[in-house]
Structure formats: structure tokens, C-alpha cells
Amino acid sequence: MRDDRPAAPSGILLVDKPGGMTSHDVVARARKALGTRKIGHAGTLDPMATGLLVLGVGPATRLLTYLVGLDKTYLATIRLGAATDTDDAEGEVTATAGEGLVAAVTDAAIAAGIAQLTGDISQVPSTVSAIKVDGRRAYDRARAGEEVVLKARAVTVSRFDVLAARRTEHLIELDVVVDCTSGTYIRALARDLGAALGVGGHLSALRRTRIGDFDVAEAVPADAMDAGGLLDAAVVAARVMTRLDVDEDQARDLRHGKRLLGAGTLAGRGHLAAVDPAGRLVGILERRGADLKSAMNMPPEESE
Missing domain, CATH: 3.30.2350.10 (Pseudouridine synthase)
Incomplete structure (x- = not known):
């Protein structure tokens, strides 16, 4: 039927x-x-x-x-002169800079602080992040009043540029653009920049523009x-990895868990997106010696 x-x-x-x-x-x-x-x-x-x-x-x-x-790109606004318990504007202010400290922060000092947070760095995520600690999200533990201590992690910030700066007597706002690896917390960059400058800092706006x-x-x-x-799916996969066109026999073999023998030299390093003659994504392939095998298979259309 x-x-x-x-x-x-x-x-x-x-x-x-x-x-x-x-x-x-x-x-x-x-x-x-x-x-x-x-x-x-x-x-x-x-x-x-x-x-x-x-x-x-x-x-x-x-x-x-x-x-x-x-990797990701963000546009953000960093507010220097006050720290919060969430490292962003939604948290409670925990400290503000003393009189005259913000005014004493020079553009050169800001540039030096940003330079220290650019490149391969070690970053402690925000306490209210979604990282799991013993099976529970860090933010759930923090909001329950528990002490949360997160381990530093290695991240890469390839660009951290100031687009605009605004100053008042007690605050400095920086509009910035950040290119970074996955797992980088922009709130933590704001927090750490403020701490390095001795005035505290937090994130007041964030927009992700690229993944x-x-x-x-x-x-x-x-x-x-x-x-x-x-x-x-085939179009998306081909945008993030090398596309490998396969014939019907190869597509069937891959879907049945078989390897493409001797095909491991067909393209460069990394995963491959196997696409059948109809333009459908068969799956994601990885190398096993001289062969290619499926790391992930898409279900055939009739079972979707």
C-alpha cells in the first residue's frame, strides 16, 4: 500500500x-x-x-x-569597572572599581591586557557555564549555593580586536570582535581582562555571527x-569537510558497514563526506590505514 x-x-x-x-x-x-x-x-x-x-x-x-x-566569531561589549557573579550583565555586581581607577586605565593598558588574552591561552570557564560537574550543570550547582571550581582549559583566541570604546567617569565599554575555538567563553575574556586591569569586568552584550x-x-x-x-545534509557536510562522490555500489557497501578498500588515498586528511550519485549524503568517512570506513551513516530515505 x-x-x-x-x-x-x-x-x-x-x-x-x-x-x-x-x-x-x-x-x-x-x-x-x-x-x-x-x-x-x-x-x-x-x-x-x-x-x-x-x-x-x-x-x-x-x-x-x-x-x-x-571555530566561532562573536561581537561583544565588555564593560570595565565592575565585576558580577555571572561575569555578564544578568548577574549581581560583586565589586566596583574605586574612585579614579577606571580613569587611570589607558588605551595602551587595555591593548596589553587584550594581547595577553590572545593566541593559545588557558581559560577558567565562568562558574555559571553549562559544563557538567559530577553530572550536574555548573550553573545549577552555583544557583543552588554550592561552591563551583572549574578546571582551566586550553583555548585559542585568534582575533580579539577593539572596534569602539566609550568612557565615563566610572566605566569603560569596549565593543570587540573575537574569533576563537569552540569552548571559549567570551564572558571569561571580559572577566579576565577586567581583573588584569585591576578594575573588574563583565560582558554586557554578545552576538554570535559565525560558526x-x-x-x-x-x-x-x-x-x-x-x-x-x-x-x-550533503551540502552542509561538504562545507565543513572534503566531499567524496561515490557510486551506487560503494554507497551500498558503506551503508552495509563495508570498507572502501584502498580508497584512503583519494583525498587529504580529516573526515570525508560521502555523497551518492543522487546527491544524498551516505555518511561521514574516516581512514583506516589504506581504506575508508563509515564513522557515521545516514539512514536511507525510505526509512526516514
Whole structure:
């Protein structure tokens, strides 16, 4: 008997998250708009933050593993002169700079402080981050009044540039652009810059504009999500890794768990996106010696 039901949606959706919504709120709205519960995201944004959120829909959620670790770009505003318990403007002020200290901070001192936070650095994430500590989110423990001590982690900040600066008697606001590796906390950069300058600092605005090769200019508003905005899984995979076109026999072998013998020399290093003659993503391949094998397979269309 013919099944005339529409195919379940599948693909990657780029969303421009507004302020005041959690990433989970966006996912919940997408589930309603697209009529499916199978939706995940590649990296959260704080409720205060706006900008690019990458959603995986249907079988394409399997691709999110390969998108989470991509480099990112942020536009941010850092407020120097006060520290907060969350390292951003949503927290309670815990300290303010004494009289005259902010005025004594020179542009050269700011530049030197930023230089120390650029390149390969060791960063302690914010206490209210989503990092899990013994199975619970750090922010849940912090809000419950528990003492949270997070370990420093290695991150890379490849660009940390000041776009504009505004001064008052008690505060300095810096509009900055940051290019960084996944796992970098911009709140922590604001906190650490303020601490280095001896005046305290926190984040007052944040917008994510890029994840890997994906720009917020491509994103749809959170109130305009629909299946028409979905990017095909094969197209997305080919934007983040090398595309390898396979024939029908090779596609079938890969889907059945077989290796492509001797095919490991077909392209450069890293994962490969295997695409069949119909333009469908078969899966993500990795090298095993001289061979290629599937690290992740997409389900065939008839089972989606």
C-alpha cells in the first residue's frame, strides 16, 4: 500500500536567536514549527546572547557531532569597572572599581591586557557555564549555593580586536570582535581582562555571527522557522569537510558497514563526506590505514 504521508523533515537549520530566549526555547519552537521532536543544536547561546544557532532536524541531527567543534566569531561589549557573579550583565555586581581607577586605565593598558588574552591561552570557564560537574550543570550547582571550581582549559583566541570604546567617569565599554575555538567563553575574556586591569569586568552584550563556514546572515529569525529553510545534509557536510562522490555500489557497501578498500588515498586528511550519485549524503568517512570506513551513516530515505 502506498504511503502518501509527507517525508519527515531532515536537514540543518540556521537560526538567528533573539535575546531573552534560551537555546532550548528555540528548539521547542522549531519542533512545533517543523512538526517533529527530533531536533538538536550544535552549541548553546545564553539567554542574553543573540545570533547564530545551528539546529539539526530529523536524521541530520547525526551531523551535529561534526559541527559542534567548529571555530566561532562573536561581537561583544565588555564593560570595565565592575565585576558580577555571572561575569555578564544578568548577574549581581560583586565589586566596583574605586574612585579614579577606571580613569587611570589607558588605551595602551587595555591593548596589553587584550594581547595577553590572545593566541593559545588557558581559560577558567565562568562558574555559571553549562559544563557538567559530577553530572550536574555548573550553573545549577552555583544557583543552588554550592561552591563551583572549574578546571582551566586550553583555548585559542585568534582575533580579539577593539572596534569602539566609550568612557565615563566610572566605566569603560569596549565593543570587540573575537574569533576563537569552540569552548571559549567570551564572558571569561571580559572577566579576565577586567581583573588584569585591576578594575573588574563583565560582558554586557554578545552576538554570535559565525560558526565555521556558516554566517548569521544566512539564518532565519526564530519566529520564521519552517522546512523551507532547511539546508541539505550533503551540502552542509561538504562545507565543513572534503566531499567524496561515490557510486551506487560503494554507497551500498558503506551503508552495509563495508570498507572502501584502498580508497584512503583519494583525498587529504580529516573526515570525508560521502555523497551518492543522487546527491544524498551516505555518511561521514574516516581512514583506516589504506581504506575508508563509515564513522557515521545516514539512514536511507525510505526509512526516514
